[in-house]
Amino acid sequence: MVGVYVAGVGFTKIAEHWDKDLEQLMAEAAVKALEDAGVSTVNAIYVGCALSEYLQYQANLGALMAECAGLVGVPAFRAEAAEASGAAALYSGFCDIASGRSEAVLVVGGEKLSDGLSEEVSSGTLMMSGRSWYEGFMGADFYAMSALLYRLYSKRYGDEGIPFFPVISHEHAEGVAHAQYPFKITLDRVLESPFIAEPLRMLEVSGIGDGAAALVLVSEELARRLKSPKIKIFISSATDYMNPFDREDPLRLQSVMLSVSKVLEQAGISRGEVSMVELHDSASILGALCLESGGFSPPGTAGKLAMKGEFGLNGRLPCNTFGGLKARGHPFGATAIYQVAEIYLQLAGRAGKNQLDKPRTGLAISLSGVGAAAFTSLLKMEEV
Amino acid sequence: MRVPGYWRNMPFLYRLAGWKCIHCGAFHHYKPVICRRCRSKEFAQVELPGSGRLIAYTVIRSPPKEFERYAPYAIGLIELEDGTKIISQLTDFKEDELRDGIRVEAVFRRVRVNGEQGIIEYGYKFRPVLRRS
Amino acid sequence: MVKLGGVAIQGYGGYIPRYRIRAEEIGRMWGQDKSGFPVAEKAVAGIDEDTATMAVEAARIALRRAGIDPRRIGAVYVGSESKPYAVKPTGTIVAEAIGASPTKLAADLEFACKAGSEAMAIIAGLIRSGQVEYGLAIGADTAQGRPGDALEYTAASGAAAFILGKTDHRAIAEIEAWSGYATDTPDFWRRPDDKYPMHAARFTGEPAYFKHIIGAVQSLLENDGYMLNDIDYVVFHQPNVKFPLAVARYLKVGQEKVSPGLIANFVGNTYSACSLLGLVNVLDQAQPGQRILVASYGSGAGSDAFVLRVLEGILEKRDLAPKLAEFVENKIYIDYSTYLKLRDEILVR
Numbered sequence: 127m128v129g130v131y132v133a134g135v136g137f138t139k140i141a142e143h144w145d146k147d148l149e150q151l152m153a154e155a156a157v158k159a160l161e162d163a164g165v166s167t168v169n170a171i172y173v174g175c176a177l178s179e180y181l182q183y184q185a186n187l188g189a190l191m192a193e194c195a196g197l198v199g200v201p202a203f204r205a206e207a208a209e210a211s212g213a214a215a216l217y218s219g220f221c222d223i224a225s226g227r228s229e230a231v232l233v234v235g236g237e238k239l240s241d242g243l244s245e246e247v248s249s250g251t252l253m254m255s256g257r258s259w260y261e262g263f264m265g266a267d268f269y270a271m272s273a274l275l276y277r278l279y280s281k282r283y284g285d286e287g288i289p290f291f292p293v294i295s296h297e298h299a300e301g302v303a304h305a306q307y308p309f310k311i312t313l314d315r316v317l318e319s320p321f322i323a324e325p326l327r328m329l330e331v332s333g334i335g336d337g338a339a340a341l342v343l344v345s346e347e348l349a350r351r352l353k354s355p356k357i358k359i360f361i362s363s364a365t366d367y368m369n370p371f372d373r374e375d376p377l378r379l380q381s382v383m384l385s386v387s388k389v390l391e392q393a394g395i396s397r398g399e400v401s402m403v404e405l406h407d408s409a410s411i412l413g414a415l416c417l418e419s420g421g422f423s424p425p426g427t428a429g430k431l432a433m434k435g436e437f438g439l440n441g442r443l444p445c446n447t448f449g450g451l452k453a454r455g456h457p458f459g460a461t462a463i464y465q466v467a468e469i470y471l472q473l474a475g476r477a478g479k480n481q482l483d484k485p486r487t488g489l490a491i492s493l494s495g496v497g498a499a500a501f502t503s504l505l506k507m508e509e510v
Numbered sequence: 511m512r513v514p515g516y517w518r519n520m521p522f523l524y525r526l527a528g529w530k531c532i533h534c535g536a537f538h539h540y541k542p543v544i545c546r547r548c549r550s551k552e553f554a555q556v557e558l559p560g561s562g563r564l565i566a567y568t569v570i571r572s573p574p575k576e577f578e579r580y581a582p583y584a585i586g587l588i589e590l591e592d593g594t595k596i597i598s599q600l601t602d603f604k605e606d607e608l609r610d611g612i613r614v615e616a617v618f619r620r621v622r623v624n625g626e627q628g629i630i631e632y633g634y635k636f637r638p639v640l641r642r643s
Numbered sequence: 644m645v646k647l648g649g650v651a652i653q654g655y656g657g658y659i660p661r662y663r664i665r666a667e668e669i670g671r672m673w674g675q676d677k678s679g680f681p682v683a684e685k686a687v688a689g690i691d692e693d694t695a696t697m698a699v700e701a702a703r704i705a706l707r708r709a710g711i712d713p714r715r716i717g718a719v720y721v722g723s724e725s726k727p728y729a730v731k732p733t734g735t736i737v738a739e740a741i742g743a744s745p746t747k748l749a750a751d752l753e754f755a756c757k758a759g760s761e762a763m764a765i766i767a768g769l770i771r772s773g774q775v776e777y778g779l780a781i782g783a784d785t786a787q788g789r790p791g792d793a794l795e796y797t798a799a800s801g802a803a804a805f806i807l808g809k810t811d812h813r814a815i816a817e818i819e820a821w822s823g824y825a826t827d828t829p830d831f832w833r834r835p836d837d838k839y840p841m842h843a844a845r846f847t848g849e850p851a852y853f854k855h856i857i858g859a860v861q862s863l864l865e866n867d868g869y870m871l872n873d874i875d876y877v878v879f880h881q882p883n884v885k886f887p888l889a890v891a892r893y894l895k896v897g898q899e900k901v902s903p904g905l906i907a908n909f910v911g912n913t914y915s916a917c918s919l920l921g922l923v924n925v926l927d928q929a930q931p932g933q934r935i936l937v938a939s940y941g942s943g944a945g946s947d948a949f950v951l952r953v954l955e956g957i958l959e960k961r962d963l964a965p966k967l968a969e970f971v972e973n974k975i976y977i978d979y980s981t982y983l984k985l986r987d988e989i990l991v992r
Contacts, residue, residue: 248574256597259519260539263633264599264621265570265577270585273568274597278587281566281610323568323585367546371587371595524740557742579988580690601691602661604975618699618740619691630727632736635691640969 130223131349132357132505133230134163135467137339140306140455142240146336148175148182152236153194155338155460159232160195163342164352169228171195171202174215174235175459177250181242191234208254208494209408211235212339213361213462213501219343220361229345236338237457247334255495256368269331271496272409273323275370279377279411279426280325287429289316291410292329292452294437299449301479306335306455330410332456339463341470355474359466360504362388368498379419381500382491386420389489389502397421400504401485402444402472403437404465406493407451416491417445420502439480447472447480465490466503473507512624516631523633526558526596526616537594560616561639562590567600567608576622588614588636602637613639645821646867650767651814651954653777654709654806657923657967658700659686659799659910663974664982666796672979673791681796681883685911687977688785688800690988694723695733697802698783699740701916705779705804706741707964708815713741716806717775718748718766722758722915724833724840725785725989726751737781747775755831756880757941758782759803759915764947766807767818777808784914785989789839797883799911803919815960816926816935816951820867824858825945832943838990847942848886856880856890856938859948863936869950871896875933878904878921880940882912890938903928904935909971915941920967922951927966929953 136158138151146154152173160166173187184190188202205214212235219233239247251268255261261271279285293313299305311329319329349356364384370376390397403422407413414428422443423431431437437445448454448468451461469488471477490503521527522539529538532554536547544551567586570577577583584600600608601619614636621633664687666680688697698721706713719734726733734749748769752758759782766778783802788795810817830851833840856879863869877896879887884907891901904921913920918939925935931953938948977985 243575245573245575245578248572249576252574252576259515259523261597263519263523263631264585264597264635265574265580265583266585266597266599267570267574269572270568270570271597274566274585274587277566277568277610320571321569322572323570326568328572369597371597520739525742602689617696618703619689619696620693621691630693630695632695632740640965640973 127224128226129346130220130359131344131346132341132359132466132470133165133344133349133352133354134159134342135340135470136162137304137464137467138337139304140335140337140457143238143336144240148178148184148236148238149190149194151238151336152191152234152338155236155340156191156195156232156234159340159342163354165230165342167197168200168230168232168342170222170231171197171200172215172219172231172233173202173204174212174463175204175237176206176208176211176254177237177458180250180253181246182238195232207499207501209458210462210492210494210499210501211459213492213503216341216462216466216503217361217363217501220359223343223345229348231343232340233343233463234338234340235460235463237459238336239334239457240336244334261369268495269323269326269409271370272411273326275376275415275496276325276411282377283426285325285429287433288410288414289313289327289330290429290432291407291413292316294432295407295446295450295452298439298447298480299453302448302454305449305453306333307453326409332408332451335455335457337455337457337460337464339460339467341463341466356508357470357473358506358508360389360392361501362392363499363501365499366497368495370496377415379415379497379500381497382416382419382502383421385500385502386489386491389504393504393506395487395506400443400487400489402447402469402482402488404469404488404490405445405450406491407446408456412493412496413450416493420491439482444482447477447482462490462492462501462503465492466505469505473505512631513629516629524618526560526634528556528558529553530556558594558596559591562588562614564610564612564614565589566610584608586614586636599635600637601635607638615639647767647771647818647821649810650770650807651810651817652805652951653711653808653814654705654960655804655815655923655926656701656704656708656964657801657803657920657970658697658704659801659913659970660688660692660697661973661975662687662689662977662985664977664979668979669796681885682911683908685797685799686801686913687982687985688989690985692785692800693727693989694721694725694783694785695727695736697800698733698737698781698804701783701802701804702737702741702779702781704964705806708960709806711777713743716743716777716779717746718769718778719743719746720750720752720762720766721781721783722752722754722762723783724753724755724758724914743779754945755941755943756914756917757939757945757947759919760937760939760947763805763807764821764823767821770807770809777806780805780807782915782919784916786912786914787839787986787990794842797912799913801910801913801916801920803916803923813956814954815957816953819950819952820863821947821949822859822863823945823947824855824862828944830942830944851942851944852886852940853890853893855944855946856940857893859946860894860936860938863948863950873934874936874950875900876904876925876929876935877901878918878925878935878937880918880938881905881907881921882917884908906971923967926957927961927968929957931955931957
């Protein structure tokens with residue numbers, strides 16, 4: 127396998143972009159990434175987007191992106207894995223380089239959730255977190271399934287500290303230019319917010335926003351020739367039963383366990399050597415489960431450790447250094463790429479006021495539904 | 511258009527009918543090609559028991575578009591008498607009746623209605639069991 | 644009058660929804676006095692219920708008592724004036740839900756409040772002719788009353804189901820005799836685009852309810868040689884409490900025979916299920932050897948009057964499923980605003 131490197135990143139602010147179509151937003155991110163990488167073309171384009179057929183009545187995003195990014199002729203297609211679609215696109219792009227077939231690929235993810243009403247976005251999650259004629263049929267959407275997991279978690283371990291995860295995310299997002307909600311919130315505010323699906327509160331789930339993020343991945347050979355810092359990327363993935371209650375233990379996300387273990391093995395590093403983690407905190411409880419299932423926090427402890435400051439910028443294991451899904455934002459198909467781009471900026475020393483002290487590695491976990499699939503990306507700083 | 515999909519799923523939605531893997535017992539609510547747990551290809555048609563215990567529940571207050579008229583509604587995780595776990599809407603309960611561990615039973619209800627012109631989609635829900643006198 | 648010996652009830656079931664609204668609460672809306680309401684309270688269908696869902700519930704109870712393979716049910720007839728679809732039979736939905744599909748026959752019937760009893764008569768005929776082995780007759784309605792109208796106090800929701808088959812040692816009650824009396828009497832009707840039915844006020848009494856019930860019952864008693872002494876229970880269609888007691892007095896039926904089958908005061912008028920739920924309540928307590936006279940009434944107008952003789956099978960079958968009293972007692976009171984929300988849901992046409 128050929129080593130795969132991130133050569134450049136580009137992304138938009140996450141907000142309600144009323145004045146832009148999905149493809150315009152994605153083209154912005156794509157062109158920024160190409161310029162950041164210093165390449166004028168690529169061998170292939172991989173697009174990530176979850177709900178464009180439903181919210182924008184638009185399919186065939188691959189060809190559309192090639193045209194909008196000024197790259198007509200380049201092979202392009204879309205990968206879909208629900209809220210982890212960006213990661214699926216990244217996985218495809220990674221394999222293209224690793225196999226030796228391509229030298230440079232563009233991976234671009236985007237989503238325009240504001241084109242739908244919030245209840246339409248909830249309907250979108252109905253399509254993705256379960257089966258159309260089972261959970262979807264009866265309205266057991268992503269929030270309901272997360273809430274049920276939250277209940278089981280509370281019964282087994284208590285729920286202390288779980289609502290603190292949004293507080294950490296918001297603290298990190300303060301002053302971040304591209305974040306959707308760049309301001310702090312208090313734990314009280316979280317606990318006073320209305321229920322979406324008891325016991326899950328409104329301020330414990332990510333909001334509705336639009337955004338696009340892109341990466342340029344290159345081969346080892348091309349990485350040597352470009353002037354960007356040498357940041358190697360690995361990615362792994364695993365699936366699990368779609369319904370968490372069909373799994374052996376609903377509170378152990380096997381998809382996360384497997385993909386994290388596999389990617390660490392590929393990269394040849396241990397958990398202790400991971401400098402930061404981007405969690406999939408679309409719901410507070412899922413962020414906590416990512417940490418525990420990923421082996422970064424013993425079962426039942428994530429919330430308590432969060433309250434102790436372990437996951438802050440100065441903590442043992444900084445998480446969501448730009449705000450995570452909750453505060454930076456979660457435009458489904460783009461999210462995983464935001465995660466990887468932010469880790470890249472950290473490793474490259476371009477993280478601005480949130481800069482960690484010379485981090486060497488970063489790990490990002492992206493989930494579809496409530497863990498039906500997990501993609502774990504790992505970035506590692508090295509010399510080529 | 512939801513008609514063909516709804517019709518195909520009627521046995522499960524109406525009667526909790528499905529297929530169990532003969533080798534490992536895994537329940538499938540659709541006709542399986544291969545067992546999703548053990549990859550065996552032999553199945554028996556079954557109807558799940560219509561009663562069980564409520565393990566956990568939530569109340570949805572910000573529903574998806576199709577369910578706005580029914581808000582707030584409750585979703586429960588139920589363990590049926592044969593051990594199968596199932597997700598279901600809960601119905602016909604007073605607020606203080608919903609507690610983990612209560613016995614619940616399957617009923618036949620309207621689950622969704624496609625406006626004034628589209629079909630009515632019926633399916634199972636669970637309610638607290640009647641107190642037998 | 645027809646002798647229907649040889650056909651029996653093999654399973655029966657009744658269902659009313661959990662929700663109740665007191666007549667007082669309705670009266671409060673319209674400035675009506677605390678006294679003189681036609682019933683004390685009525686049953687209201689929940690937001691996820693309709694005629695089909697209630698019919699299924701009653702049918703499942705009947706099936707538990709009958710103890711037969713549902714695939715032996717050859718006909719499912721649902722009588723209702725609040726069908727969920729104007730075109731698409733409720734009967735096939737019920738058949739699918741109880742595992743009886745495919746059936747030979749499954750059309751819906753309408754004859755105001757007597758559609759359910761007419762379904763029983765038709766099914767009895769199909770069984771006697773050998774066309775079907777078992778048949779399921781259901782009366783079910785989510786009746787709605789026009790806001791502010793007298794019928795708002797009584798229009799209620801419920802379902803009653805009967806599985807009929809040939810008389811055998813497991814039968815619950817044999818249908819001994821059947822009479823009917825129907826004429827063109829427009830006392831109560833609904834045009835297709837109207838949400839609520841119209842009625843002709845006092846005309847619904849003597850020329851309608853009383854004339855047809857009396858006509859059917861007298862024909863049954865006289866032509867078939869029954870004496871009132873032979874009858875232990877008399878169940879009348881009960882749009883309120885007054886009418887059945889009045890017709891009982893006229894026919895010289897003692898109130899003690901009528902009370903067990905008179906549930907309107909706490910249930911309301913469940914339209915196509917009405918007299919049949921009274922019958923269910925009686926079957927929940929009757930003993931082998933006793934006779935029950937049922938007289939339904941449907942506006943437009945007609946009455947079915949039939950005599951049942953309770954058999955030994957009832958002792959073994961009665962406790963296999965919930966009795967109607969459990970549903971009557973298991974209630975949640977709602978206010979008028981909740982009632983409106985539930986009513987608006989069912990009126991989405």
